[in-house]
Amino acid sequence: MFFIKELTHTILMHPSYFGPRMLEIIEAKLHSDVQGTCTGQYGFIIAVLEIIDVGPGIVLPGNGQAEFKTRYKAIVFKPFKGEVLDGVVTNVLRAGFFVEVGPLRCFVSQQLVHPDMRFDANAAVPSFSSQDQVIEKDTKVRLKVVGTRVDQTEIFAIATIKEDHLGVID
Amino acid sequence: MSEPTDLVLPKSLPYPIKVTKILVAAGDNIQRGTPLLYYSYKHYLREDKTTETCYGTWESYVEGRVDLWNIDLGDEVDKDYGPVLVVTEPCKHGTQIMGMCADCGKDMTEVDYMSIAGTERAKIKMDHGAEGPLLSQEVAAKIERENTDRLLKNRKLSLIVDLDQTILHATFDPTVGEWIKAKDAFEKRRSTTPPDHDPPPESVNWPALEDVISFQLPSDHGHMGHSERYYVKPRPGLQRFMNNLSELYEMHVYTMGVRSYANAICAALDPSGAWFGSRVLSRNESGSDRVKNLKRLFPSDQSMVVVIDDRADVWNWSPNLVRVIPFEFFVGTGDINASFLPKQASADAVPPADPKTGELPQEDVDPESEVAKQEEIQAEDAAKQLKERPLEKAQEALVAKVSSPSGGDEKEHEPATSAPIPLLKNDDHELDRIERILCDIHKEFYKLYDTRQKSRNQSAPDVLGVIPGIKAKTLAGVHLVFSGILPLDGRPERQPIWKAALEFGATCHVDINPQVTHLVTNKLGTVKADKAFAQGNIFVVNIKWFNDSLIKWERQPEANYLMERKPKNSSQDPETKTSEPPPNGGETKVGREDDAAGHGPNTQSSAPGNENEESSPPTPAAEPEQNEDVQLHIDWAEIDKEVDDALASDDDDDDGDEDLADEDEPKSVAAEAAPESRYMGGITPTTRGIKRPRSDDSTPSTPSRLRFSFNAADLARDLSPKRQKLDHEPLSNGPSKPSTQDLPESQVADTTDQTGEDTGDDDENDEDDDDDFLAREMAESD
Numbered sequence: 001m002f003f004i005k006e007l008t009h010t011i012l013m014h015p016s017y018f019g020p021r022m023l024e025i026i027e028a029k030l031h032s033d034v035q036g037t038c039t040g041q042y043g044f045i046i047a048v049l050e051i052i053d054v055g056p057g058i059v060l061p062g063n064g065q066a067e068f069k070t071r072y073k074a075i076v077f078k079p080f081k082g083e084v085l086d087g088v089v090t091n092v093l094r095a096g097f098f099v100e101v102g103p104l105r106c107f108v109s110q111q112l113v114h115p116d117m118r119f120d121a122n123a124a125v126p127s128f129s130s131q132d133q134v135i136e137k138d139t140k141v142r143l144k145v146v147g148t149r150v151d152q153t154e155i156f157a158i159a160t161i162k163e164d165h166l167g168v169i170d
Numbered sequence: 171m172s173e174p175t176d177l178v179l180p181k182s183l184p185y186p187i188k189v190t191k192i193l194v195a196a197g198d199n200i201q202r203g204t205p206l207l208y209y210s211y212k213h214y215l216r217e218d219k220t221t222e223t224c225y226g227t228w229e230s231y232v233e234g235r236v237d238l239w240n241i242d243l244g245d246e247v248d249k250d251y252g253p254v255l256v257v258t259e260p261c262k263h264g265t266q267i268m269g270m271c272a273d274c275g276k277d278m279t280e281v282d283y284m285s286i287a288g289t290e291r292a293k294i295k296m297d298h299g300a301e302g303p304l305l306s307q308e309v310a311a312k313i314e315r316e317n318t319d320r321l322l323k324n325r326k327l328s329l330i331v332d333l334d335q336t337i338l339h340a341t342f343d344p345t346v347g348e349w350i351k352a353k354d355a356f357e358k359r360r361s362t363t364p365p366d367h368d369p370p371p372e373s374v375n376w377p378a379l380e381d382v383i384s385f386q387l388p389s390d391h392g393h394m395g396h397s398e399r400y401y402v403k404p405r406p407g408l409q410r411f412m413n414n415l416s417e418l419y420e421m422h423v424y425t426m427g428v429r430s431y432a433n434a435i436c437a438a439l440d441p442s443g444a445w446f447g448s449r450v451l452s453r454n455e456s457g458s459d460r461v462k463n464l465k466r467l468f469p470s471d472q473s474m475v476v477v478i479d480d481r482a483d484v485w486n487w488s489p490n491l492v493r494v495i496p497f498e499f500f501v502g503t504g505d506i507n508a509s510f511l512p513k514q515a516s517a518d519a520v521p522p523a524d525p526k527t528g529e530l531p532q533e534d535v536d537p538e539s540e541v542a543k544q545e546e547i548q549a550e551d552a553a554k555q556l557k558e559r560p561l562e563k564a565q566e567a568l569v570a571k572v573s574s575p576s577g578g579d580e581k582e583h584e585p586a587t588s589a590p591i592p593l594l595k596n597d598d599h600e601l602d603r604i605e606r607i608l609c610d611i612h613k614e615f616y617k618l619y620d621t622r623q624k625s626r627n628q629s630a631p632d633v634l635g636v637i638p639g640i641k642a643k644t645l646a647g648v649h650l651v652f653s654g655i656l657p658l659d660g661r662p663e664r665q666p667i668w669k670a671a672l673e674f675g676a677t678c679h680v681d682i683n684p685q686v687t688h689l690v691t692n693k694l695g696t697v698k699a700d701k702a703f704a705q706g707n708i709f710v711v712n713i714k715w716f717n718d719s720l721i722k723w724e725r726q727p728e729a730n731y732l733m734e735r736k737p738k739n740s741s742q743d744p745e746t747k748t749s750e751p752p753p754n755g756g757e758t759k760v761g762r763e764d765d766a767a768g769h770g771p772n773t774q775s776s777a778p779g780n781e782n783e784e785s786s787p788p789t790p791a792a793e794p795e796q797n798e799d800v801q802l803h804i805d806w807a808e809i810d811k812e813v814d815d816a817l818a819s820d821d822d823d824d825d826g827d828e829d830l831a832d833e834d835e836p837k838s839v840a841a842e843a844a845p846e847s848r849y850m851g852g853i854t855p856t857t858r859g860i861k862r863p864r865s866d867d868s869t870p871s872t873p874s875r876l877r878f879s880f881n882a883a884d885l886a887r888d889l890s891p892k893r894q895k896l897d898h899e900p901l902s903n904g905p906s907k908p909s910t911q912d913l914p915e916s917q918v919a920d921t922t923d924q925t926g927e928d929t930g931d932d933d934e935n936d937e938d939d940d941d942d943f944l945a946r947e948m949a950e951s952d
Contacts, residue, residue: 042672050192081275089591090302091299093297093299093302094296094297094313094317095265095272095296095297095302095303095305095309095313096272097304098301107267107268107303109265109267109272109273109303110265110313111264111265111272111273112272112273118316119313119316124442124443124444124447125443125447125448126447126448144277146273146274147270147271147274147275147276147277148273149268149269149270149276151278156267156268156270158267158270158271158273158274158275160270165740
């Protein structure tokens, strides 16, 4: 699920950046620092929307660097159990297949694939296939998250396509 | 969800226990940690010498619904009772990934006070890639069953293919690149201008370089750039081999190379993915650096799997393996990905006495540092190749050899370049042979399958039932007698070579009898050999015949391996030497054995490099002369030594060498080597037993002594000159050390003299020890 969330990030500025363009530099640094990262607590930080407050910029005694405690608003993406997501298949194995939902990696076990769909190793590309559907690399699928594993810097999800309205989408 | 789970009591309970109360009934829902029963047990108090009754609780380690109790109140339960409770679980957590159950999303890494962790339930990794989930035995078996069903429907089998030295040969040697460059440049020049210049001398190698693939891998060691350039030569006939076999087999790659290497090879050889698809397993995912295991890919059912590999040891002599003679195209390179593997020192052609039909060795113990060290070794090897350029050297040596005047030969006058011998040859036909064998296996398997289908026998056949059948045809009808090969101590039926003979369909006999058709030996002059000649209708063949037949799964024509009978009372010295039983067997026997192995190692020349190119495919016909040559030298030295020994040690029996003597023929020793036979007769079994290993150790300066009886290692030596080289390198003091053969005779005599004395001394001490020991024993018994 996507959220707009207020977050903070601490930026250290070398004195050589102190000057008229300092705010631009802070903004750029914030973007490059946080966008695309993942925290276990809030999920993936997709995009920084706006900077609410750069902060006072306190010069640290001893080395002259300034510390900015920046508050900003960002779009974050955190998967939840039961959530339905759309993704792209990246790898098909006998035991199931991997799907990428943006930054999130999911695994769909063969037990959570409809029994009609069988693993087909004959094909040049490994795939799960039934009469009218094929799941292979780069197929788009809709899936439902069954469980998530949240680590400090990574989120991994288990998903199913064995329910109504899930599976291959066009 | 699926089948119910049987719960067993943990092994750690203080058995025998008595059930005092059952806490849940059938139909109840239980959680992990729900108490299931109370039990009592007797505890023995050592201080009071009494027992007291204690009580305990057993808690469930799964969640689900109770179906059935297999025990009743008041039952006494022992350790091996088996399942006591049947529970239907909502999820058996049979597929796990990243510590999570892939079916229900439950966290499996939770650790609690109960000994059985959730992650214990799924430990099998069966997909080729590294990122796949872990499976339980049940799930893996199910997936595999689907796989075998599909294969049966398509009338295919699974084939695991090794890369290095089986279907290709890779090298880092930059000489290859230079030759290719020179070739391209030359061809370009010729296409634009008329051919007015001669090709350079190495151009003889060009035709064979036609299909060499070269690539670089991105470096994975942090530092920027690429790895060394790999040059890869596909085995001749690979395209046809693969195309034909992909009709009959579903092929998997299993290599000790790294992932990127495997991918690069597959991309080059099989761009469409028709052969292997994504079924590629590399060292990164293998789970072990040293061994390959069928169970890695086929955890529960190997009945339809055939392996082709050039090394049997990494497969632990799996019966599914069809051995391939190693492909060595770039002479002197070997297997670039084998530095992880144990150096091939042991047997190859014959399985060890009891091959463990083992579990998947999960080498978790392998510490990072170890891997790093080995990777370093590999990198060093590569660097060494870059520096040493074995190919360039070999080619130079070859050119030098051809152009050097070879004493009165008519070739002397011809210019060397007119008929240069190419170093790199396209003369390998191994794949044709393997293809035949694999086609046979496939045919037999499905023949069996069809007959079973007809007879409504649902069980599918097993390749393990097929491969031995094909193997056994090799020497079917052959009645063998080994002479001078089996060690006398120990039952002949236990010897690997004996077992191998049986496996390949031969019938083995201990002694010559009218049924016998072949006498396999590595030397003449044994009693059995004489008997065989006397009987007349027996092929007396070199052990090489046996080895070659086993390797090729084909009975070799005996004519090429026949041992010539030597006239017994020849006036010529060397003749006498060979037909006579060795005066001190150890030395000579080993010498002969090595000859039999085809590439006589240290006795012939201690510089293994030379040997390879000089006699690389050893022609059996040329061997006998060589043998005599060697034996002549050794025998002289040994005789000198004997004399010196006899002089040096007064009446002490310096029989260290006789212990090593061919024990197959004590009679002939007694008859013909009179002076020694006295000692032989005098040796009591005990002293012999004690001394055998000692006399072995006592003369480390004669390398060939190290192996005194025929064993499987000798067979292995036969298989590849490359490995043999590895085998012997540590023994020789340096690559350029002259062999004993090259030394002037007097010097040889001197050195052996030295060792001879050593032996004598050692024996003396030994004897004393024995005497003391006996004396002590007698005193004690008094």
